[in-house]
Amino acid sequence: MSIYEEQLSRWAKAPSETEEGKCQVVVERVTNAINAEFGNKVRIFLQGSYKNRTNVRLDSDVDIVVCYQDVYFHSDAFISDEEKKTFQTLRTPSDYHFSVFRSKIESILINEFSSNELEIKEKCIKIKGNTYRVNADVVPAFVHRRLRTGYPNDSHTEGIEFRTSTDNIVISFPEQHYDNGVQKNKDTSQMYKPIVRILKNIRNELIDNGQITLKEMPSFVIECLVWNVLPHTHFLHNTYRDATKAVITQIWNDMRDKEKADKYAEVSDLHWLFHSDNNITPQQAESFMLKAWNVIG
Numbered sequence: 001m002s003i004y005e006e007q008l009s010r011w012a013k014a015p016s017e018t019e020e021g022k023c024q025v026v027v028e029r030v031t032n033a034i035n036a037e038f039g040n041k042v043r044i045f046l047q048g049s050y051k052n053r054t055n056v057r058l059d060s061d062v063d064i065v066v067c068y069q070d071v072y073f074h075s076d077a078f079i080s081d082e083e084k085k086t087f088q089t090l091r092t093p094s095d096y097h098f099s100v101f102r103s104k105i106e107s108i109l110i111n112e113f114s115s116n117e118l119e120i121k122e123k124c125i126k127i128k129g130n131t132y133r134v135n136a137d138v139v140p141a142f143v144h145r146r147l148r149t150g151y152p153n154d155s156h157t158e159g160i161e162f163r164t165s166t167d168n169i170v171i172s173f174p175e176q177h178y179d180n181g182v183q184k185n186k187d188t189s190q191m192y193k194p195i196v197r198i199l200k201n202i203r204n205e206l207i208d209n210g211q212i213t214l215k216e217m218p219s220f221v222i223e224c225l226v227w228n229v230l231p232h233t234h235f236l237h238n239t240y241r242d243a244t245k246a247v248i249t250q251i252w253n254d255m256r257d258k259e260k261a262d263k264y265a266e267v268s269d270l271h272w273l274f275h276s277d278n279n280i281t282p283q284q285a286e287s288f289m290l291k292a293w294n295v296i297g
Contacts, residue, residue, distance in 0.1 A: 012194035047174035
């Protein structure tokens with residue numbers, strides 16, 4: 001197989017205004033319904049491919065975070081024992097549990113949308129799309145605070161945390177992810193996000209041809225792999241073909257070097273990429289990059 005530059009150029013493009021409009025429809029409806037109940041106790045914002053403007057087919061769901069502001073989870077893994085004692089002295093425990101919050105968000109959405117428009121999933125409440133709105137995954141969450149060395153003077157890094165329906169813990173830093181992606185795009189002369197979109201479309205081709213599954217190479221992982229590519233000169237070529245092949249080559253080589261692969265981080269730069277929760281290994285990334293190379297030809 002060989003993909004022409006014209007096709008790569010189409011794959012590299014950002015979402016259309018029509019798609020953006022369909023996204024805004026569902027975001028506004030969810031926001032209005034939840035704000036009517038919680039007001040400024042929640043902060044509602046986007047995360048994921050729509051927010052980061054790296055979405056393609058199979059990234060059709062917009063992720064809407066509903067973050068309750070009056071309660072937070074915390075991590076003290078990065079502070080000293082003395083700082084942990086200080087934190088325990090200063091903290092005020094809450095009796096408002098996450099399960100109660102999630103159940104309330106589910107009830108609000110059930111009242112707002114008909115039952116056949118919703119699907120309660122492990123991590124979110126899915127709102128099914130139609131002709132005028134995209135699919136939406138509503139993610140109830142509490143604030144997450146990662147306490148930093150120097151606590152309480154240098155207090156914390158803030159993200160989100162929630163419990164799945166099977167009681168697994170999920171911690172992420174979507175706003176840092178967004179900011180770092182924007183910076184990477186600037187540092188690469190606006191080539192980071194187009195190459196992410198190209199690789200996601202190549203992934204889709206491989207799925208359609210039965211060579212891989214979506215679970216083997218999630219969109220989030222593709223964004224992270226490309227974000228880690230250094231130096232930025234790999235992105236600075238005259239064609240999408242040459243730039244994409246340079247990025248693929250660098251990732252493929254890095255995945256074959258354990259020391260380099262272990263230093264690959266999520267785009268937020270606050271988690272390592274190859275930790276167990278992502279269910280991805282350097283060997284899977286290496287295999288995908290070889291298949292991607294063969295698709296480009």
